[in-house]
Amino acid sequence: MSLLRLRDVAVTYRVASGEVPAVRGVSLDLAAGQALGVAGESGSGKSTLAMALLRLLPRDARVTGEILLDGEDVLTMNWGRLRAVRWASASVVFQGAQHALNPVRRIEQQIAEPLLVHGMATPAEARRKVGELLEQVGLPAWRARSYPHELSGGQRQRVMIAMALACSPRLIIADEPTTALDVMIQAQVLALIRSLIAEHDISLIMISHDLSVLASMCDRLAVMYAGRVVESGPSGEVFRDARHPYSLALSAAFPTVGDPASRRAPKGLGGDPPDPMHLPTGCSFHPRCPVALPECAFQEVELWAAGESRTAACVHVRPESVQPAGPGEGLEKQSVPVARPAEESQ
Numbered sequence: 001m002s003l004l005r006l007r008d009v010a011v012t013y014r015v016a017s018g019e020v021p022a023v024r025g026v027s028l029d030l031a032a033g034q035a036l037g038v039a040g041e042s043g044s045g046k047s048t049l050a051m052a053l054l055r056l057l058p059r060d061a062r063v064t065g066e067i068l069l070d071g072e073d074v075l076t077m078n079w080g081r082l083r084a085v086r087w088a089s090a091s092v093v094f095q096g097a098q099h100a101l102n103p104v105r106r107i108e109q110q111i112a113e114p115l116l117v118h119g120m121a122t123p124a125e126a127r128r129k130v131g132e133l134l135e136q137v138g139l140p141a142w143r144a145r146s147y148p149h150e151l152s153g154g155q156r157q158r159v160m161i162a163m164a165l166a167c168s169p170r171l172i173i174a175d176e177p178t179t180a181l182d183v184m185i186q187a188q189v190l191a192l193i194r195s196l197i198a199e200h201d202i203s204l205i206m207i208s209h210d211l212s213v214l215a216s217m218c219d220r221l222a223v224m225y226a227g228r229v230v231e232s233g234p235s236g237e238v239f240r241d242a243r244h245p246y247s248l249a250l251s252a253a254f255p256t257v258g259d260p261a262s263r264r265a266p267k268g269l270g271g272d273p274p275d276p277m278h279l280p281t282g283c284s285f286h287p288r289c290p291v292a293l294p295e296c297a298f299q300e301v302e303l304w305a306a307g308e309s310r311t312a313a314c315v316h317v318r319p320e321s322v323q324p325a326g327p328g329e330g331l332e333k334q335s336v337p338v339a340r341p342a343e344e345s346q
Ligand SMILES: Nc1ncnc2c1ncn2[C@@H]1O[C@H](COP(=O)(O)OP(=O)(O)OP(=O)(O)O)[C@@H](O)[C@H]1O
Pocket: 013, 014, 015, 020, 022, 040, 041, 042, 043, 044, 045, 046, 047, 048, 049, 058, 060, 209, 276
C-alpha cells in the first residue's frame, strides 16, 4: 500500500474577485521510503499542494478529492486526529526558516515542542533529545540555547530539519528547503536531507522549481503546470528524457547537478505561466508550447501512460496522435505513443 495516495485533489482559493483554481485534479502515489520531487514554475500550485497534504492551508482554501496517508483520509480526519498526525506521521520543512521559526523562543523550546505536545517525551527527555537531534543535523548541542537570530540561514534550516525529525515521522514534506540559501550551503543541506531520509527510512516529498535539484534527490518526479501534473515518472528519465514539452523546457533550464559535462545552455521558456483565474482554453501550456497543434487550443489532454511507470499529458503522447512532433524545439526526444490511458499519474 502507498504511504501517501492522492486522488483527484483540487484546491480552490476564494478571493474577492472570484475563485482561484490553484491545484486541479492531482493524483499521485508515494511508496514508503520513496522520495518524490514536485517541480514547476512559480504559481504552478506546488506549495498549495504541499500544504494541502496536512491541511495547513488558510481558511479561504477549499480542498476536494482524497489524501490518504497510510490509508486514512487527511481531509476527513477530525482535528484531534489531524493534530496527532502532524509532526508524528508527517512533518513539513518550509522555505525560509527565518520566517518559520519563532524569533523570541530558544531553539531548544522550538524543537522540543512537537515532542512535548505529542506526549512523546518528558521535559528532561526532550532536552536530551534536542541535543541529539541538533547533532544529527550537524549542529553542536549547545546551540539549543541560541535564538534564531544568532544562527546563519543554513543553521536555521538545519534547525527546521531537526524539528521535522523530532517525532520520527514517516514522511517529510520539504517545500523549497534550500531556496533562500547560497549555493554551497544549499548543497550541504541537500546532502543532509538525503542522508537523514536514507538513514531513518523516511519518505520525502520535495518541492522545487529546480528540476536538477529534484532529480538529484528524488526517485520520482511530478511536473506541475497551472495546477495540474503534466508529467510524472522516474526522476532520471523525466529529467533526461522528458515527454511533455514543458518538462523538457524545465529540464533544459537547469544543468545537471554535479555533472559539468551535461551543462546545456538554459533555454528560457518564453512567456509567463497563466493566471489561474484566466486559464487558456484547451491545454494550459499551449500558448507557450513550441510544438502545439491547432487542437491544443481547445482540447485539454488527460495524463497518458508514456512508458513504463511514466505519464504525460500531451497530445504528442496520446496514442491516437498521428501528427509527428514536427521540427519544434527539443521534441526530437518525444515519446513513442503507447496505447493505454494512465490509471493514475504514477
Ligand atoms: N492564500 C491565497 N489566496 C489566493 N490565491 C492564492 C493563495 N495562495 C496561493 N494562491 C495562488 O495559487 C496559485 C498557486 O500558488 P502556489 O504558491 O501554490 O504556487 P507555487 O508553485 O508553490 O509557487 P512558488 O514557487 O512561487 O511558491 C498562484 O496563482 C497563487 O497566486
